[in-house]
Amino acid sequence: MYKRTFIFDPGYYKFVGSWAWILHRLSGLGLIFYLSLHIWVINSLTMGEESFTRVTTFLNSPVFKILEVGLWGIIMFHAFNGVRIVFVDFFKGSLFHKKLFFAMISIAFVLWAIGSYLLLSHISW
Amino acid sequence: MKLDEAKLYHKIDAVVVGAGLAGLRAALEIARNGFQVAVISKVYPTRSHSGAAQGGIAAALANVKEDSLDLHMFDTIKGGDYLGDQDVIEFFISEAVKTVYEFENMGVPFSRTEDGRINQRDFGGHSSPRACFSADITGHVLLHTLYEQCVKQHVHFFNEFQVFSLLIENDSCKGVVAWDIRNGGMHTFHSKSVLLATGGYGRAYKITSNAHANTGDALALILECGLPLEDMEFVQFHPTGLYKHGILLSEAARGEGAYILNDKGERFMKNYAATKMELGPRDVVSRAEQTEINEGRGIGGKDYVYLDLRHIGKERIMERLPQVYDLALNYLKVDAIKEPIPIQPTAHYSMGGIPANVRTEVIKDAKGSIIKGLYTAGEASCLSVHGANRLGTNSLQDAATFGRIAGISMSQFVRDNKFENLPANPQDAALKKVSTFMNGTGKERHSVIRALLQNGMTKLAGVFRTEEDMLKLRVLVKELQERFKNVTIDDKGNSYNMDLIEAFEVSNLLSFSETIVEGAIARKESRGAHYRNDYPKRDDENWLRHTLAWQTEKGVVLDHSKEVIIFRDRYAPQERKY
Amino acid sequence: MSKTFKETSKTGAVLWFFQRVTAVILFIILVYHFVYYHFISQGVYPWRTVVAKMQSPWFNLLQFTFLITALYHGLNGVWMVAEDYIHCKAWRLAFFSVILMVGAALLFVGTLTIIKISSLKI
Amino acid sequence: MAKVKLNVKVLRYNPDTDKKPYWKTYELETEDDVTILDVLNEIHWNIDGTLAYRRSCRSAICGSCAMKVNGRNVLACETGLHQFNSHKLKIEPLPGFKIIKDLVVDLDEFFAKLERILPYLILKKPTPDKEFLQSPQDFDKIQEAAMCILCGSCTSSCPSLWANEDYLGPAALLKAYRFIFDSRDDGTDERLDIINDRNGIWRCHTIFNCMEACPKDIKITEYLSRLKVKATENSI
Numbered sequence A: 001m002y003k004r005t006f007i008f009d010p011g012y013y014k015f016v017g018s019w020a021w022i023l024h025r026l027s028g029l030g031l032i033f034y035l036s037l038h039i040w041v042i043n044s045l046t047m048g049e050e051s052f053t054r055v056t057t058f059l060n061s062p063v064f065k066i067l068e069v070g071l072w073g074i075i076m077f078h079a080f081n082g083v084r085i086v087f088v089d090f091f092k093g094s095l096f097h098k099k100l101f102f103a104m105i106s107i108a109f110v111l112w113a114i115g116s117y118l119l120l121s122h123i124s125w
Numbered sequence B: 001m002k003l004d005e006a007k008l009y010h011k012i013d014a015v016v017v018g019a020g021l022a023g024l025r026a027a028l029e030i031a032r033n034g035f036q037v038a039v040i041s042k043v044y045p046t047r048s049h050s051g052a053a054q055g056g057i058a059a060a061l062a063n064v065k066e067d068s069l070d071l072h073m074f075d076t077i078k079g080g081d082y083l084g085d086q087d088v089i090e091f092f093i094s095e096a097v098k099t100v101y102e103f104e105n106m107g108v109p110f111s112r113t114e115d116g117r118i119n120q121r122d123f124g125g126h127s128s129p130r131a132c133f134s135a136d137i138t139g140h141v142l143l144h145t146l147y148e149q150c151v152k153q154h155v156h157f158f159n160e161f162q163v164f165s166l167l168i169e170n171d172s173c174k175g176v177v178a179w180d181i182r183n184g185g186m187h188t189f190h191s192k193s194v195l196l197a198t199g200g201y202g203r204a205y206k207i208t209s210n211a212h213a214n215t216g217d218a219l220a221l222i223l224e225c226g227l228p229l230e231d232m233e234f235v236q237f238h239p240t241g242l243y244k245h246g247i248l249l250s251e252a253a254r255g256e257g258a259y260i261l262n263d264k265g266e267r268f269m270k271n272y273a274a275t276k277m278e279l280g281p282r283d284v285v286s287r288a289e290q291t292e293i294n295e296g297r298g299i300g301g302k303d304y305v306y307l308d309l310r311h312i313g314k315e316r317i318m319e320r321l322p323q324v325y326d327l328a329l330n331y332l333k334v335d336a337i338k339e340p341i342p343i344q345p346t347a348h349y350s351m352g353g354i355p356a357n358v359r360t361e362v363i364k365d366a367k368g369s370i371i372k373g374l375y376t377a378g379e380a381s382c383l384s385v386h387g388a389n390r391l392g393t394n395s396l397q398d399a400a401t402f403g404r405i406a407g408i409s410m411s412q413f414v415r416d417n418k419f420e421n422l423p424a425n426p427q428d429a430a431l432k433k434v435s436t437f438m439n440g441t442g443k444e445r446h447s448v449i450r451a452l453l454q455n456g457m458t459k460l461a462g463v464f465r466t467e468e469d470m471l472k473l474r475v476l477v478k479e480l481q482e483r484f485k486n487v488t489i490d491d492k493g494n495s496y497n498m499d500l501i502e503a504f505e506v507s508n509l510l511s512f513s514e515t516i517v518e519g520a521i522a523r524k525e526s527r528g529a530h531y532r533n534d535y536p537k538r539d540d541e542n543w544l545r546h547t548l549a550w551q552t553e554k555g556v557v558l559d560h561s562k563e564v565i566i567f568r569d570r571y572a573p574q575e576r577k578y
Numbered sequence C: 001m002s003k004t005f006k007e008t009s010k011t012g013a014v015l016w017f018f019q020r021v022t023a024v025i026l027f028i029i030l031v032y033h034f035v036y037y038h039f040i041s042q043g044v045y046p047w048r049t050v051v052a053k054m055q056s057p058w059f060n061l062l063q064f065t066f067l068i069t070a071l072y073h074g075l076n077g078v079w080m081v082a083e084d085y086i087h088c089k090a091w092r093l094a095f096f097s098v099i100l101m102v103g104a105a106l107l108f109v110g111t112l113t114i115i116k117i118s119s120l121k122i
Numbered sequence D: 001m002a003k004v005k006l007n008v009k010v011l012r013y014n015p016d017t018d019k020k021p022y023w024k025t026y027e028l029e030t031e032d033d034v035t036i037l038d039v040l041n042e043i044h045w046n047i048d049g050t051l052a053y054r055r056s057c058r059s060a061i062c063g064s065c066a067m068k069v070n071g072r073n074v075l076a077c078e079t080g081l082h083q084f085n086s087h088k089l090k091i092e093p094l095p096g097f098k099i100i101k102d103l104v105v106d107l108d109e110f111f112a113k114l115e116r117i118l119p120y121l122i123l124k125k126p127t128p129d130k131e132f133l134q135s136p137q138d139f140d141k142i143q144e145a146a147m148c149i150l151c152g153s154c155t156s157s158c159p160s161l162w163a164n165e166d167y168l169g170p171a172a173l174l175k176a177y178r179f180i181f182d183s184r185d186d187g188t189d190e191r192l193d194i195i196n197d198r199n200g201i202w203r204c205h206t207i208f209n210c211m212e213a214c215p216k217d218i219k220i221t222e223y224l225s226r227l228k229v230k231a232t233e234n235s236i
């Protein structure tokens, strides 16, 4: 007998459900990584005025703003797909999960665009 | 590959060959009685052809409308054109109700009436709604439930094992020899009793609703052991087989009011069965279709007619006939809502088979002498419940009920008897078959021979039969048997050698087909599914008899001395009109 | 059937259910958090102003809830992913300990931060 | 109905001679209204008898012929050529299962998992003389789940199974659903205890590949969700 290994079978990843899952997983892992950083950074606020200023200046730099735009996108995706998952689990979302996916993604996208605009518009380039 | 000798020998109380409804029901009964039982099947149990049955299983529960055992019995006898043995039918009908309730209690999901009882629907030839059903997957749920019950009872399954020979010596059966399809290797099953439940033989025909697995293996093995087959000439043709594929479109389509049309767009059934029209019995409608085709009124002059659902309307089609719709779409690219579906008669059910008495013991002659320890049930058997023509939904009931009876008989037998010694060199016959194919040097392909046989059978021993055609067929079968001696296979390996299996199956088809042909030539009357253009009338004077057919050196030998058992006072033969 | 099947763990239902509960809570908090801190309060503010705002009890409560739920949800998520891919019992145990430790550390740092901020003298 | 030329790539493997599966291409001519199974039959019968695959009913009810064709799991017997745009076919065995030979995969584990969830009615009440009563509404709950033909398409398409071969898989879990939600059954607790497991229902992440793959269009994920809720109710 021969066992094929299927850690990744590109042939099968072309359906909405599996993309949603992969992205959700990756975004979730990304977020927990970010959260750890976030906690550590906030901690520096308590070190006194000097470090605070250093950090906030960095936080307002264009580089960070662009990172933040990405983060906001990841959060929007994860959050709204998360809502989709909750629907699938509790409210018969399975029956229209594809439509739900596109609906949620659209909302997430719109909010991401608005948020990004707000974020970037505050930068003094 | 070296195989462990010890693993090739199994000693077990009872062996069941075939994991369809009949086989599993028997195995379940034996296991419940506390005996060791092995089920040998060439496909996984849930893949058996019983799962294809859609319509329902007959029992006079009277859940929907009034019904009685008497009425069920009468319908069955009349449907079978009075060739059924009435003592067996009476027993069958009396057990049927119990069989269904037992199924329900095992967990079969039956469709329900509003008050929660098993729902029943009308079916061709039954005079009351008697078919207990589960949507359009009745056979499927029965088969799966039985399999699951067998799992619960720890039945030993030998899946993907194909029986290659029976061990019969001195009128007593001592086991079977089977080939392990998956790994290769011949296994000997030494047992006190054996049940043959290998299903139908529709695969002898080109256009058939039967599965690839329905090659009547056990029938050929029975012939090989010098035992007879019964009533082989009776093969039922179903009128609505999907064109070219033969796949069954459920009778429910006509029940919902579908039309059958010829090339001119006529509902030609008006010329054949003016009152019942499309809802006439299967044999009548099949013959009408075939007549239209033969007389050049098939669609475009070809060999099919139309099943027209269009007037039924989209909603009703999707609600009531989803499977019919899907089949037409997937197989023929025909959208049944907008277009008519091409259909043709398809070989559907085998009334004939291995003769047995009401206890399912295999018999070896017209007097009813039995072979010790050998049993048969289901479509492979011929207890003659269905006579010359089976009524829809009676066959699942037959397989289940007589499966159970076989289980009871076998348990009894196992309890009362000791193991007998195996014959010397039990595997010889089976191994010889394998080596002939593996070492064959000829040039013939089994697939070619099979195609020729199937074509011949469909054309020459199909819906209509004449002496002339069948004499041609006799020659053809002989010729193909000769050619088959030069068969060779491409695959010489042990693992999953499909080539070997198919070669073996073709040899079986060639073997028992002979008995169909000879039986049909000899039966000079028309009865039920057997219709002779040259003898279009039923002849109760001479032919209220079963056919027993043996294969000998000198060809097929027939015996018509087994008379049909008829309760003249109650169910005397009368004309069969619908 | 493989033997590994028998190493059962019956915590699946709890993990699954609370992942969803925390998800819903997070959804609400996170939207609020982002809107308030990232969109509205933009630009470089004086330290004093920020800290003052951060010392309201309402803010502390919110922050703390966020910390707990996000940590629980995130680490629980990582653990669920690990359950998918790590089949060896020992490794699973090791990984679980790591998650616990990381969780404890982050919880400690986070809580400390909140406490410190609210006790800062402006 | 016209003739077409086909280019068929089949993943071949013979355990007796090959170390690894390899692709073999067949060129043949057929009618354009044939099914994938017909194509395989044509190859097996007339071109290369060594090709092995499973089939029986050829009417989409026995579940033998599940395989991966042009990138998705289908029943070969009900899949017509016309469902593909091109005349190039790529046929391989179900992913995620061990290959026995060519397109034939090992289903022992698949069936063993099925047996694990106690796939039979468990009764703790006496059986009635006739049938158990069950309302049509209760029947509707399990009707679709009972349609499963155990073809294995779903389980073999699930990424969770690819990552963890001990995962029970959607087919077995669907069977569990079919019994747990059967109004006649009394074995809910036993069964929930089995599926509420590291390798049970919690490995399902609503990926939906199973539903894409199911030839009977069973809403598998929906039923698994109901199982999850039930399992949660039971243990919290």
Ligand SMILES: Cc1cc2nc3c(=O)[nH]c(=O)nc-3n(C[C@H](O)[C@H](O)[C@H](O)COP(=O)(O)OP(=O)(O)OC[C@H]3O[C@@H](n4cnc5c(N)ncnc54)[C@H](O)[C@@H]3O)c2cc1C
Residues within 6 Å of the ligand: B017, B018, B019, B020, B021, B022, B023, B040, B041, B042, B043, B044, B045, B047, B048, B049, B050, B051, B052, B053, B054, B055, B056, B057, B058, B138, B139, B161, B162, B163, B164, B197, B198, B199, B200, B209, B210, B211, B213, B214, B216, B217, B218, B248, B348, B349, B377, B378, B379, B380, B392, B393, B394, B395, B396, B397, B399
């Ligand atoms: C399309 C279709 C629809 C039908 N619809 C209905 C219906 O609605 N109602 C009704 O009552 N009847 C119906 N029938 C008929 C009914 O399904 C069959 O008569 C019945 O299921 C036969 O059951 P069985 O157990 O005898 O055989 P099967 O179910 O055919 O089982 C045969 C078994 O034998 C095994 N086998 C065969 N040869 C060997 C060998 N050499 N070695 C090992 N194992 C072997 C096979 O693997 C299989 O497991 C229908 C039939 C068809 C074809």
Ligand code: HEM
Residues within 6 Å of the ligand: A024, A025, A026, A027, A028, A029, A031, A032, A033, A035, A075, A078, A079, A080, A081, A082, A083, A085, A086, C019, C020, C023, C024, C026, C027, C028, C030, C070, C071, C073, C074, C075, C076, C077, C078, C080, C081, D205, D206
């Ligand atoms: C905004 C609100 C959020 C919602 C609605 C949400 C929703 C969900 C849901 C429903 C799951 C379960 C997925 C599954 O079981 O298949 C999940 C998983 C996960 N979440 Fe969130 N989440 C949110 C925020 C976060 C945050 C802030 C983090 C990081 C700290 C995070 C990290 C994760 C991780 C790591 C997983 C596991 C991924 C997986 O199992 O595939 N989530 N989320």
Ligand code: SF4
Residues within 6 Å of the ligand: D147, D148, D149, D150, D151, D152, D153, D154, D155, D170, D171, D174, D213, D214, D215, D216, D217, D218, D220
């Ligand atoms: S649920 Fe669908 S895909 Fe899965 S085994 Fe059953 S029929 Fe096949």
Ligand code: F3S
Residues within 6 Å of the ligand: D157, D158, D159, D160, D169, D170, D203, D204, D205, D206, D207, D208, D209, D210, D211, D220, D221, D224
């Ligand atoms: S693909 Fe697998 S993860 Fe769940 S929804 Fe289907 S079982």
Ligand code: FES
Residues within 6 Å of the ligand: D054, D055, D056, D057, D058, D059, D060, D061, D062, D063, D064, D065, D066, D075, D076, D077, D078
């Ligand atoms: S051959 Fe039975 S499902 Fe395809």
